[in-house]
Amino acid sequence: xxxxxxxxxxxxxxxxxLSAAPVLAGDATGPAAEFTLPARxxxxxxxxxxxxxxxxxxxxxxxxxxxRKEMPLLxxxxxxxxxxxxxxxxxxxxxxxxMMDTFLKDVxxxxxxxxxxxxxxxxxxDVSAMPSTVIVDRKGNIRYIHQGYQPGDxxxxxxxxxxxxxxxx
Amino acid sequence: MRSLLIxxxxxxxxxxxxxxxxxxxxxxxxxxxxxxxxxxPSLLARKAVGEKVSVSASYYxxxxxxxxxxxxxxxxxxxxxxxxxxxxGVGVDxxxxxxxxxxxxxxxxxxxxxxxxxxxxxxxxIFGGLxxxxxxYGSGADDVSRRGDAQFAGEIDRNSYRFxxxxxxxxxxxxxxxxxxxxxxxxxxxxxxxxxYVDVNDPRGYATQFEVYPETRASNAAAIRARYHxxxxxxxxxxxxxxxxDWGIDAHTIELGYVHxxxxxxLFDFRYRFYTQTAADFYSDxxxxxxxxxxxxxDKELSTLQSHGPHFGVTYTILERQGDSPLKSTANLFIDNYxxxxxxxxxxxxxxxxxxxxxxxxxxxxxxxxxxxxxWF
Amino acid sequence: xxxxxxxxxxxxxxAGCGRLEPWVKPYERDRLADPIMSFDRNxxxxxxxxxxxxxxxxxxxxxGSAGGGxxxx
Numbered sequence: 001x002x003x004x005x006x007x008x009x010x011x012x013x014x015x016x017x018l019s020a021a022p023v024l025a026g027d028a029t030g031p032a033a034e035f036t037l038p039a040r041x042x043x044x045x046x047x048x049x050x051x052x053x054x055x056x057x058x059x060x061x062x063x064x065x066x067x068r069k070e071m072p073l074l075x076x077x078x079x080x081x082x083x084x085x086x087x088x089x090x091x092x093x094x095x096x097x098x099m100m101d102t103f104l105k106d107v108x109x110x111x112x113x114x115x116x117x118x119x120x121x122x123x124x125x126d127v128s129a130m131p132s133t134v135i136v137d138r139k140g141n142i143r144y145i146h147q148g149y150q151p152g153d154x155x156x157x158x159x160x161x162x163x164x165x166x167x168x169x
Numbered sequence: 170m171r172s173l174l175i176x177x178x179x180x181x182x183x184x185x186x187x188x189x190x191x192x193x194x195x196x197x198x199x200x201x202x203x204x205x206x207x208x209x210p211s212l213l214a215r216k217a218v219g220e221k222v223s224v225s226a227s228y229y230x231x232x233x234x235x236x237x238x239x240x241x242x243x244x245x246x247x248x249x250x251x252x253x254x255x256x257x258g259v260g261v262d263x264x265x266x267x268x269x270x271x272x273x274x275x276x277x278x279x280x281x282x283x284x285x286x287x288x289x290x291x292x293x294x295i296f297g298g299l300x301x302x303x304x305x306y307g308s309g310a311d312d313v314s315r316r317g318d319a320q321f322a323g324e325i326d327r328n329s330y331r332f333x334x335x336x337x338x339x340x341x342x343x344x345x346x347x348x349x350x351x352x353x354x355x356x357x358x359x360x361x362x363x364x365x366y367v368d369v370n371d372p373r374g375y376a377t378q379f380e381v382y383p384e385t386r387a388s389n390a391a392a393i394r395a396r397y398h399x400x401x402x403x404x405x406x407x408x409x410x411x412x413x414x415d416w417g418i419d420a421h422t423i424e425l426g427y428v429h430x431x432x433x434x435x436l437f438d439f440r441y442r443f444y445t446q447t448a449a450d451f452y453s454d455x456x457x458x459x460x461x462x463x464x465x466x467x468d469k470e471l472s473t474l475q476s477h478g479p480h481f482g483v484t485y486t487i488l489e490r491q492g493d494s495p496l497k498s499t500a501n502l503f504i505d506n507y508x509x510x511x512x513x514x515x516x517x518x519x520x521x522x523x524x525x526x527x528x529x530x531x532x533x534x535x536x537x538x539x540x541x542x543x544x545w546f
Numbered sequence: 547x548x549x550x551x552x553x554x555x556x557x558x559x560x561a562g563c564g565r566l567e568p569w570v571k572p573y574e575r576d577r578l579a580d581p582i583m584s585f586d587r588n589x590x591x592x593x594x595x596x597x598x599x600x601x602x603x604x605x606x607x608x609x610g611s612a613g614g615g616x617x618x619x
Contacts, residue, residue, distance in 0.1 A: 059573065061573065061576060063576045063579045063580070064579065065187065065190075065495075066187065068492070068493045069493055071493055072493055093573035094576060095576075103492060105492075106491045106492025106493075106494075107492040107493050119571070119573055119574070122571065122573045123571070127571065127572060127573055128297060128568075128571075128572060129298075129572050130572045130573060130575070132572075150220055151220060152220075194588070194589075194590035196590050196591070196594070198594055200598065211590055211594055212590075213589065213590040227590075229594075296566075296568055297567075297568030297572070298568070298572065298575075299568045299569075299570060329607065331607075331608075335585070337570050337575070337578060339570060340570055340574050340575070340577055340578070341577055341578075343578060343583060343585075345585055345610065347608045347610060348608060349607030349608040350607070351606055351607050388605075388606060388607060389607075390605060390606065390607035390608035391608055392608040392609070392610060394585060394610055396583050396584075396585065398577040398578070398580065398582075398583055402580070402582070403582070404580075404582045404583055408610070410605070410608055410609070412604075412605035412606075412607070412608075414604075416604075418604045418605070420603070420604060420605040422605065428582045430582060436582070444599075444603060444605075446603060446604050446605060449604070470602060470603065470604050471604055474603070474604075476602070476603065501588065501591070503591060505595065505598075507598075507602075509602070535602075537595075537598060539591055539594065541588070541590060541591065543588065543590075
């Protein structure tokens with residue numbers, strides 16, 4: 001009697017976990033949604049202005065441990081592929097920019113840091129994990145989405161970027 | 170329960186969870202209350218090995234010098250005694266997707282008591298990480314001996330089952346619920362403690378005999394806790410726990426707290442805790458005659474008691490986290506005070522003035538100090 | 547046991563209820579990620595205090611901290 005009840009609860013829990021687990025998005029298709037955001041340096045950046053280049057959009061925040069770990073590696077990717085027609089956009093989702101300024105003093109980056117404190121762009125891109133990485137091809141289509149960051153993910157990004165750089169605009 | 174654990178392990182990978190942070194803590198703890206002084210170190214270290222595994226180890230010592238009321242009144246050592254208890258523990262956590270599986274072992278040793286505990290846990294994030302479900306099972310084996318009595322040997326078999334859910338309700342509010350069942354079987358009383366019963370032939374007015382406890386004890390505890398982030402950087406916390414067991418003890422615990430950071434480096438926290446319990450069915454401070462019941466206890470832990478008191482904590486960040494480096498260190502000083510009062514346990518010290526059964530009710534204050542350093546790496 | 551089953555089933559229903567979207571987005575979890583919002587900010591202290599309670603009070607379990615330690619005698 002007790003064993004059957006345990007099994008029932010167990011299978012219900014399993015069903016819940018299966019239905020609640022979001023789909024792991026690896027490849028996705030469709031045009032990347034257009035947006036315009038202010039950069040840390042003052043000017044505004046529109047995604048459409050980068051058509052013709054491979055773009056990696058990374059959603060991050062200083063309170064997210066994996067995001068902090070990922071930043072220096074994104075800087076390396078930026079330095080390596082920028083001359084080949086690649087741009088990295090770091091979209092910061094924090095309301096308070098003080099933490100971000102302190103962090104970027106210790107971990108300076110050369111790619112644009114865009115500010116999305118109202119989370120409009122995060123919502124537009126259905127960001128469902130921190131960090132989130134979206135890679136867009138030269139034609140403006142989303143070709144790869146990655147949620148979270150584990151050490152080693154940066155080599156996956158580089159594989160996709162190399163492949164997309166070879167494609168023509 | 171076993172089938173439930175297996176079903177959860179099989180569930181698919183979704184988004185990645187995160188291993189606990191690498192960390193080391195070194196603490197000095199000190200307790201002074203009711204005639205007992207206990208102090209010693211407590212060390213804890215945790216380190217990730219690769220991307221999916223985290224190992225932890227702990228070392229803990231209680232150096233006890235006791236002239237507690239139990240020991241100086243009806244106990245084996247009218248002048249008190251001292252002893253040392255050492256506890257070691259190790260644990261491994263394995264992360265696979267959103268699931269963390271844990272195994273832990275701890276062993277505790279003192280001159281008349283050894284306890285080994287093996288525990289398993291599984292924790293699953295669901296619902297976009299808003300909900301975390303945890304299941305745990307612990308199995309313990311204790312060996313009880315009695316100083317000065319080589320023939321005596323008792324054993325306890327312990328099993329505990331834990332279920333927990335934490336739920337993010339809003340940006341500022343997180344709720345936790347936990348439920349735990351503990352079942353013990355074996356020699357459950359203290360091999361030294363005695364009960365007293367009225368005996369007009371004894372100059373004290375009472376005589377003593379050894380405690381007799383049931384061979385089993387099953388308990389249920391359910392707790393709900395909440396943390397709320399205020400509009401400025403500070404947090405309120407609250408907790409309520411209900412406990413009941415088949416010995417007749419019902420207990421309520423309420424705790425309220427407030428954490429207040431100050432500047433970039435300081436953190437102050439304050440809590441107040443209330444605890445109240447009813448006595449075990451077979452507990453009595455004074456039985457009417459010898460062998461009055463099948464089961465007899467005079468352990469004040471099983472009496473009708475209340476305990477309440479504050480906690481103050483100060484944390485200073487010695488080394489702040491910089492950039493992408495995990496390095497951070499803090500120094501901490503925590504003080505807790507407990508006021509224990511008993512409704513049906515009497516203070517027998519110096520009680521020749523009181524008649525048997527009307528000695529003053531016992532109460533005492535306890536002071537607890539924790540000084541520790543933490544390092545994240 | 548019955549109350550436990552009830553809690554579990556309500557979680558199941560809530561989570562399985564036609565792809566109910568998480569209402570707190572991951573980019574809105576900054577305050578929840580703050581250490582002051584942690585239930586057990588210092589595990590070395592949490593387990594010690596649980597041990598202090600269990601050794602002197604009759605209740606045990608559901609303390610929210612990793613392990614209560616040996617209350618012993």
